[in-house]
Amino acid sequence: MSAPLIATRKLSVHYPLRGGIIGQRPIVRAVDSVSISVPKGSFFGLVGESGSGKTTFGRALLRAAPISAGDVVYDDGEVRYEVGRIQAKELKSYRTRAQMIFQDPYAALSPRMTVRDIIAEPLEVMGLTESREQTDLQVREIAAKCRLNLEHLRRFPHAFSGGQRQRISIARTLVARPRFVVADEAVAALDVSIQADVLNLLQALQQELGLTYLFISHDLSVVAHICDHVAVMYLGQVMESAPTRELFAAPRHPYTKALMSAIPSLDPDRRDRAQKLEGEIPSPTDPPSGCKFHTRCPVATEQCRREEPRLTRAGEDHEVACLRWEELFEPTPGGLPAHRPPPEIRGVREAGNT
Amino acid sequence: MSFSLEAGEVMGLVGESGSGKSVSARSLMKLNAKNAVYGADTKITLHLDDGPVDVMALETARDMKIVRGGAISMIFQEPMASFAPAITIGSQMVEQLQIHTDMTRKKAREVSIAMLDRVGISDPAKRFTQYAFELSGGMRQRAMIAMALSTRPKLLIADEPTTALDVTIQAQVLDLMKDLVAEFGMGIIFITHDLGVIAQIADTVAVMYLGRLVEQGPVREVIRNPVHPYTKGLLAALPQLDDLDAELVPVAGDIPSPLERPAGCVFHTRCGVAIDGVCQRVVPLFTQLSDDHRVSCHRASEQQVVV
Numbered sequence: 174m175s176a177p178l179i180a181t182r183k184l185s186v187h188y189p190l191r192g193g194i195i196g197q198r199p200i201v202r203a204v205d206s207v208s209i210s211v212p213k214g215s216f217f218g219l220v221g222e223s224g225s226g227k228t229t230f231g232r233a234l235l236r237a238a239p240i241s242a243g244d245v246v247y248d249d250g251e252v253r254y255e256v257g258r259i260q261a262k263e264l265k266s267y268r269t270r271a272q273m274i275f276q277d278p279y280a281a282l283s284p285r286m287t288v289r290d291i292i293a294e295p296l297e298v299m300g301l302t303e304s305r306e307q308t309d310l311q312v313r314e315i316a317a318k319c320r321l322n323l324e325h326l327r328r329f330p331h332a333f334s335g336g337q338r339q340r341i342s343i344a345r346t347l348v349a350r351p352r353f354v355v356a357d358e359a360v361a362a363l364d365v366s367i368q369a370d371v372l373n374l375l376q377a378l379q380q381e382l383g384l385t386y387l388f389i390s391h392d393l394s395v396v397a398h399i400c401d402h403v404a405v406m407y408l409g410q411v412m413e414s415a416p417t418r419e420l421f422a423a424p425r426h427p428y429t430k431a432l433m434s435a436i437p438s439l440d441p442d443r444r445d446r447a448q449k450l451e452g453e454i455p456s457p458t459d460p461p462s463g464c465k466f467h468t469r470c471p472v473a474t475e476q477c478r479r480e481e482p483r484l485t486r487a488g489e490d491h492e493v494a495c496l497r498w499e500e501l502f503e504p505t506p507g508g509l510p511a512h513r514p515p516p517e518i519r520g521v522r523e524a525g526n527t
Numbered sequence: 528m529s530f531s532l533e534a535g536e537v538m539g540l541v542g543e544s545g546s547g548k549s550v551s552a553r554s555l556m557k558l559n560a561k562n563a564v565y566g567a568d569t570k571i572t573l574h575l576d577d578g579p580v581d582v583m584a585l586e587t588a589r590d591m592k593i594v595r596g597g598a599i600s601m602i603f604q605e606p607m608a609s610f611a612p613a614i615t616i617g618s619q620m621v622e623q624l625q626i627h628t629d630m631t632r633k634k635a636r637e638v639s640i641a642m643l644d645r646v647g648i649s650d651p652a653k654r655f656t657q658y659a660f661e662l663s664g665g666m667r668q669r670a671m672i673a674m675a676l677s678t679r680p681k682l683l684i685a686d687e688p689t690t691a692l693d694v695t696i697q698a699q700v701l702d703l704m705k706d707l708v709a710e711f712g713m714g715i716i717f718i719t720h721d722l723g724v725i726a727q728i729a730d731t732v733a734v735m736y737l738g739r740l741v742e743q744g745p746v747r748e749v750i751r752n753p754v755h756p757y758t759k760g761l762l763a764a765l766p767q768l769d770d771l772d773a774e775l776v777p778v779a780g781d782i783p784s785p786l787e788r789p790a791g792c793v794f795h796t797r798c799g800v801a802i803d804g805v806c807q808r809v810v811p812l813f814t815q816l817s818d819d820h821r822v823s824c825h826r827a828s829e830q831q832v833v834v
Contacts, residue, residue: 188820205579222695222696223664223693224691230642334782335544336781337781358577363573364543364544364720364723364775365720365721365761365765366543366760366761366764366766366778367543367774367777367778367781368764368775368777369763369764369775369777370764370777372766372775372776373775391693391694392694392766393694394723394765394766394767394768396767397768397771398766398771398773398775399768417771419770420769421771431695432694433696433768434697434698435694436694436723436768437694437697437701437721437724437727438723438726438727438764438767438768438769439715439722439723439765439767439769440726440749440750441726441727441728441746441750442747444727449698449699449702450695451699451700452700453663453665453666453696456619468696482706
């Protein structure tokens, strides 16, 4: 495992709510003591349901959410930032290194700016170029890398489809040549046919530009395909973290298992699945005692109600926060994957690939 | 496009944004915008207990009540946008029951609360008095389903009902819908762009592209033996947990604007196996592959051999 590009230690983001008696205001613990380190050059996945705190975590890494406690350290070998202590005037220079791609390519692009101006804006705001010619050169270069038609730079965003808009949005994110990119649900709003195209582009750009991603998604199947390491969040905490293959071949946490089995299988004959998750994620203002997952966990015991599990080592680079993982763990014989699709479905995929 | 749907059957309608899924489904209730022109030979027949209804012949809003919210109900992707924000869930449910049935207010209230309970909403009497914003996304979608089914429709149109939900909640809602089909026996048209969801809930599937049906058949056959290059493309683009090594292959290019509909086969501009000089000019007819599996592709006969 290479050195971390960005790492958090016991990072918390808390939002006090209005109202309540002074001194007893309810606090939303959006991110609660999370320690994660993202190795340089990795495609790091962060998954969880809505309300799990994954977006807030990603924003905190960019100082776009307030850091209540803990440390965030960014170190690319040239510059080192203690992200929590960056002063306002330094923030711009940090943001040339760390950037974000948003979910909704319809909302993220100003309808009144041409594609060229949208992509050029970060360079201008950060004052990274000296002349318009230089700006144009950089815009054209990144647009080409993002497979945009250079003829299209003069047009306005409304002329483009969702996939093309997301490529414009990616070009804007990358034009200042950041090293670290938070991609927050970057493909969630796209059709599956286009989603694959944008995922492939993100992968190609990672190689070409030496990027490190934090890829935030609620879709485990997307994460499984693109990320090399995955952390699973629930109610502001990390439940499990492991290299992708390891996680999907041998998930330890009941929550990870439940998330995996909730993904609709393409096999119409595998409609009934073992792990069904009941209920919904509780409110972060009033999180359950003990293990935060115990209210929905199919294997929770009395102990889980009282005792909060810590993240513990469960294998090579694999951590899990569950009191019962060892007793419940059944290694899958022969390793991964745990189940193969029926041959006819594999055939289809292979035929589609030609 | 032509299709038929039986009571108790779930038909998946699949395709990208802009393929015309929602427009087709809304036509069944003549719910499209006023400037919509229906083809002269369009025929939509709804078979109710007391005889068939010719939907295209319905003109006034009064007549249309039979189909809109009566025999046909619809649920949408974003339930927050479908509930009136300033009226309680309960009043909305009672209102529509009073429009479509001759229930008394009291009876309508009982039926609504029972229905909320049936779709798995905890403390239904309390939810009845709440507003849509007080419910979580999953609960809102359940309430939407309760409202849609309380008039006992023959047909439920579900337009991307789970797309905005978390996978865990999506699994719960899909289960609920399967149970409800078994219990109430209505037909469902389930619109989605996710073939995984289709595999989980549908009996038959119809794949649409630019306003045309390109492939249609029983769900097992279409997913295991897709014949149309577009259906194959949708399957190849879908990430699956079963096979992490499979490369994700996007369908090349973007869906053309409906204003620039390609001549010949509508898919030829993105098709990897288009036959030069044929697909660009000739609209493919449907090839019947088996009793109920049919496809509209010039390559259909040879592809059958490949598969």
